[in-house]
Amino acid sequence: MTIVFWIxxxxxxxxxxxxxxxxxxxxxxxxxxxxxxxxxxxxxxLDAQFAGFAQILVYIGAVAILVVFAILLTRGxxxxxxxxxxxxxxxxxxxxxxxxxxLGWAVLRSADTLSPEAAAPAVAVKDIGNALVTRYVLPLExxxxxxxxxxxxxxxxxxxxxxDTK
Amino acid sequence: xxxxxxxxxxxETAKNFAGxxxxxxxxxxVEYPEQKLELPEASRNFPFLVYDGPxxxxxxxxxxxxxxxxxxxxxxxxxxxxxxxxxxxxxxxxIYPAKFDIDISVCMSxxxxxxxxxxxxxxxxxxxxxxxDDRFGGLLLDRQQLAKSNEYYHKIxxxxxxxxxxxxxxxxxxxxxxxxAAAAAPPKxxxxxxxxxxxxxxxxxxxxxxxxxxxxxxxxxxxxxxxxAR
Amino acid sequence: xxxxxxxxxxxxLVFAIGLAGALTRRxxxxxxxxxxxxxxxxxxxxxxxxxxxxxxxxxxxxxxxxFSIAVAAAEAAVGLGLVISIYRHLRxxxxxxxxxxxx
Amino acid sequence: xINTLDQIFVLLKHWIVGLLxxxxxxxxxxxxxxxxxVAVFPGLFALTTVLExxxxxxxxxxxGPNRTGPYGILQPVADGIKSLTKEDIVPVSADAAVxxxxxxxxxxxxxxxxxxxxxxxNMQLVDMDAGLLFFFxxxxxxxxxxxxxxxxxxxxxxLLGAMRAVAQMISYEVPLLMSSVxxxxxxxxxxxxxxxxxQNQYTWGLPHWYIFTPWGCAAFVMFAIAATxxxxxxxxxxxxxxxxxxxxxxxxxxxxKFALFFLGEYLGMFxxxxxxxxxFLGGWSAPLAVLNSVPSWIWFFSKVMLSIxxxxxxxxxxxxxxxxxxxxxxxxxxxxxxxLNLFVAALWRFMGDGLLRWIVCSAILLxxxxxxxRTEMRRKQYGPRSYRYAE
Numbered sequence: 001m002t003i004v005f006w007i008x009x010x011x012x013x014x015x016x017x018x019x020x021x022x023x024x025x026x027x028x029x030x031x032x033x034x035x036x037x038x039x040x041x042x043x044x045x046l047d048a049q050f051a052g053f054a055q056i057l058v059y060i061g062a063v064a065i066l067v068v069f070a071i072l073l074t075r076g077x078x079x080x081x082x083x084x085x086x087x088x089x090x091x092x093x094x095x096x097x098x099x100x101x102x103l104g105w106a107v108l109r110s111a112d113t114l115s116p117e118a119a120a121p122a123v124a125v126k127d128i129g130n131a132l133v134t135r136y137v138l139p140l141e142x143x144x145x146x147x148x149x150x151x152x153x154x155x156x157x158x159x160x161x162x163x164d165t166k
Numbered sequence: 167x168x169x170x171x172x173x174x175x176x177x178e179t180a181k182n183f184a185g186x187x188x189x190x191x192x193x194x195x196v197e198y199p200e201q202k203l204e205l206p207e208a209s210r211n212f213p214f215l216v217y218d219g220p221x222x223x224x225x226x227x228x229x230x231x232x233x234x235x236x237x238x239x240x241x242x243x244x245x246x247x248x249x250x251x252x253x254x255x256x257x258x259x260x261i262y263p264a265k266f267d268i269d270i271s272v273c274m275s276x277x278x279x280x281x282x283x284x285x286x287x288x289x290x291x292x293x294x295x296x297x298x299d300d301r302f303g304g305l306l307l308d309r310q311q312l313a314k315s316n317e318y319y320h321k322i323x324x325x326x327x328x329x330x331x332x333x334x335x336x337x338x339x340x341x342x343x344x345x346x347a348a349a350a351a352p353p354k355x356x357x358x359x360x361x362x363x364x365x366x367x368x369x370x371x372x373x374x375x376x377x378x379x380x381x382x383x384x385x386x387x388x389x390x391x392x393x394x395a396r
Numbered sequence: 397x398x399x400x401x402x403x404x405x406x407x408x409l410v411f412a413i414g415l416a417g418a419l420t421r422r423x424x425x426x427x428x429x430x431x432x433x434x435x436x437x438x439x440x441x442x443x444x445x446x447x448x449x450x451x452x453x454x455x456x457x458x459x460x461x462x463f464s465i466a467v468a469a470a471e472a473a474v475g476l477g478l479v480i481s482i483y484r485h486l487r488x489x490x491x492x493x494x495x496x497x498x499x
Numbered sequence: 500x501i502n503t504l505d506q507i508f509v510l511l512k513h514w515i516v517g518l519l520x521x522x523x524x525x526x527x528x529x530x531x532x533x534x535x536x537v538a539v540f541p542g543l544f545a546l547t548t549v550l551e552x553x554x555x556x557x558x559x560x561x562x563g564p565n566r567t568g569p570y571g572i573l574q575p576v577a578d579g580i581k582s583l584t585k586e587d588i589v590p591v592s593a594d595a596a597v598x599x600x601x602x603x604x605x606x607x608x609x610x611x612x613x614x615x616x617x618x619x620x621n622m623q624l625v626d627m628d629a630g631l632l633f634f635f636x637x638x639x640x641x642x643x644x645x646x647x648x649x650x651x652x653x654x655x656x657x658l659l660g661a662m663r664a665v666a667q668m669i670s671y672e673v674p675l676l677m678s679s680v681x682x683x684x685x686x687x688x689x690x691x692x693x694x695x696x697x698q699n700q701y702t703w704g705l706p707h708w709y710i711f712t713p714w715g716c717a718a719f720v721m722f723a724i725a726a727t728x729x730x731x732x733x734x735x736x737x738x739x740x741x742x743x744x745x746x747x748x749x750x751x752x753x754x755x756k757f758a759l760f761f762l763g764e765y766l767g768m769f770x771x772x773x774x775x776x777x778x779f780l781g782g783w784s785a786p787l788a789v790l791n792s793v794p795s796w797i798w799f800f801s802k803v804m805l806s807i808x809x810x811x812x813x814x815x816x817x818x819x820x821x822x823x824x825x826x827x828x829x830x831x832x833x834x835x836x837x838x839l840n841l842f843v844a845a846l847w848r849f850m851g852d853g854l855l856r857w858i859v860c861s862a863i864l865l866x867x868x869x870x871x872x873r874t875e876m877r878r879k880q881y882g883p884r885s886y887r888y889a890e
Binding site for chain 1: 414419471
Binding site: 065 | 689
């Protein structure tokens with residue numbers, strides 16, 4: 001439990017909280033980017049370089065930009081007229097708090113049975129690559145297909161229909 | 167072939183780059199404040215007042231007729247007539263401008279003031295270094311700043327200036343001949359001659375036809391109008 | 397507290413925040429953001445378990461996280477495409493107003 | 500002696516670190532490396548601005564700055580003083596916090612990219628196993644700062660510029676990555692240090708740079724195109740097209756923040772040039788085996804400056820593209836070519852040594868280029884343009 005961990009944890013949680021509570025939608029998107037960055041740095045703290053960089057590349061480089069584009073395309077940056085929270089916000093909050101309570105309780109209860117400090121595993125990017133094309137080759141191919149399907153689907157869903165002048 | 171044009175363009179700029187160190191044709195820049203390009207003779211920007219002789223106040227050709235002030239489209243000329251009179255180039259006594267200001271921040275360099283002036287008193291200048299740190303006062307040029315000698319006029323617009331000079335000399339000669347004729351035949355016009363010298367009301371109409379006869383584009387009825395105070 | 401418990405707690409907190417966001421916000425895009433946060437919290441769990449687990453050299457948790465990131469990218473693309481398409485139909489991204497089955 | 504000169508900065512750092520005790524020494528060592536990067540590249544930026552202005556001037560039949568100092572070399576100093584003393588204006592309706600953060604994020608993120616570039620033998624801040632991935636991950640974050648700048652200004656030109664920039668950078672990031680992946684495939688490593696070492700071999704005194712292979716040459720050309728677009732340089736400078744968007748996403752910035760954006764743009768250029776040098780031009784390795792005695796960092800920086808000069812040359816030559824041309828070019832030409840190039844690189848890897856692989860690989864690439872080029876030229880997409888009303 002180093003000080004760096006606590007700083008990163010605070011950054012992540014603060015970013016997440018801001019993303020959920022801020023009124024301006026674009027601010028929310030930027031705050032969630034900070035949370036993504038904090039999570040990526042936490043991955044690096046866990047010696048998972050590859051996953052951390054992949055997180056930055058995919059989430060900050062692609063998902064955050066997509067979100068921002070979507071916000072601007074749906075005029076989401078304009079202030080909402082009926083408030084930003086839904087009618088059932090209290091129920092949602094209660095459910096989330098309950099989930100956190102259960103999870104936290106479980107973690108704290110089982111904390112002693114979990115393994116203590118472990119040595120950092122020496123995993124090179126090459127090992128990840130080898131694993132991807134040997135043991136995990138089927139999931140890799142499936143993910144490739146999924147991504148292609150998702151790309152085609154997203155394009156079709158968001159495409160203007162023919163004759164649609166809007 | 168795709169990309170061929172890019173290579174051609176690159177070769178062209180490379181030629182320019184290398185050529186600029188050896189070829190005068192490829193680097194035609196002039197180092198401005200030290201070196202200046204000679205402006206073409208017909209170039210113009212803002213008007214100035216011409217004076218003859220060494221003394222600017224005495225030699226000012228302007229007679230404060232206010233035609234230019236009235237004709238000026240953006241109304242950037244401000245003239246105040248003088249109370250007294252001074253002799254003009256033919257020796258006739260004329261009013262002179264007590265105040266003659268041109269606001270060059272308003273002036274649009276249309277040259278209409280020059281076209282309408284019956285006395286060839288206002289001409290277009292070539293001076294372009296007019297920047298000032300005072301945007302209200304600095305660009306409002308007064309009589310003294312506007313006054314420039316006939317030699318300067320010759321320098322910037324030589325052909326036009328000599329033409330004007332020729333015209334003025336002709337006019338002067340005509341006026342002298344008239345005076346001589348008046349002197350030679352004293353008995354009859356004894357009365358008009360002193361009147362012409364004394365009263366402005368008769369002096370102005372006399373000068374006007376003389377100018378009108380040489381300058382075709384200037385409407386002759388303009389000078390009488392000047393007489394009626396508006 | 398062991399390091400693993402710390403990471404798990406942070407992941408649980410982020411998950412809860414994401415859940416709260418997904419359940420309470422009106423704007424469809426912000427609901428998607430909440431879902432992304434939840435996915436990320438799960439990733440953090442996976443990586444933490446990989447790091448402090450019994451066989452880190454097997455790369456199981458790491459691989460799971462990497463695949464999850466790839467799937468999340470696909471999910472975000474499709475989800476935002478849907479939101480934009482719905483916005484085009486209904487002129488709103490407000491989930492409370494999307495209460496009809498007919499477009 | 501030669502070795503000392505080559506390693507002089509490394510030795511200097513080790514000497515300073517050796518003077519200090521334990522953990523403080525390590526900290527100071529990192530600080531020194533960071534300080535070197537933070538000092539050298541802005542210095543190069545200053546040099547490049549005057550170089551660019553003078554070079555562009557010469558290409559356009561004029562002289563360029565020559566007033567400040569001898570031959571105008573003190574121009575960046577004057578520019579710096581001017582931008583520092585200018586008033587820092589924040590628009591009234593701007594989102595002040597985001598408006599303030601955007602240039603900072605941009606510059607910090609761009610500086611981070613330099614940490615994995617090997618600038619000489621043993622001269623890199625960190626030798627990361629996934630160095631290339633780190634570089635691209637960091638590079639992807641600049642888009643967000645550009646969006647922040649454009650959106651927070653509350654100015655339609657800023658927002659348009661930012662949207663253009665983001666769309667363009669996302670589009671060209673794909674070919675940029677794809678062309679680099681070919682190098683990774685051949686080297687078998689994401690570490691930039693290893694990539695340079697793989698190229699630092701010589702046969703008959705000639706280096707094994709990747710640009711001298713068919714797939715490497717094609718990848719380099721594609722990389723150069725994508726890098727130019729990625730750094731928003733002319734002819735891909737639509738995001739800041741001054742004729743239509745004032746200054747694009749940094750229209751509403753003035754004074755020091757404007758200077759930061761300017762710095763960020765040039766630093767992006769340097770890091771992209773550095774990456775291109777590392778991937779295709781052999782990084783710090785000498786172009787001929789006999790020139791190995793020249794210090795490695797001299798080679799790296801001269802290669803970077805050379806690529807900067809080529810970028811300036813391109814800027815002086817090519818007119819700006821239109822948005823649809825830009826997108827069509829990225830998705831319909833550069834991306835398919837990079838994908839084909841990946842296939843060719845794989846062929847190269849598995850065909851073994853010999854002349855055959857040279858012939859096959861070059862034939863495939865050239866054939867594809869000619870076929871695609873002919874088709875596109877016939878469709879008048881990139882060919883000479885005809886005007887309906889001009890004739």
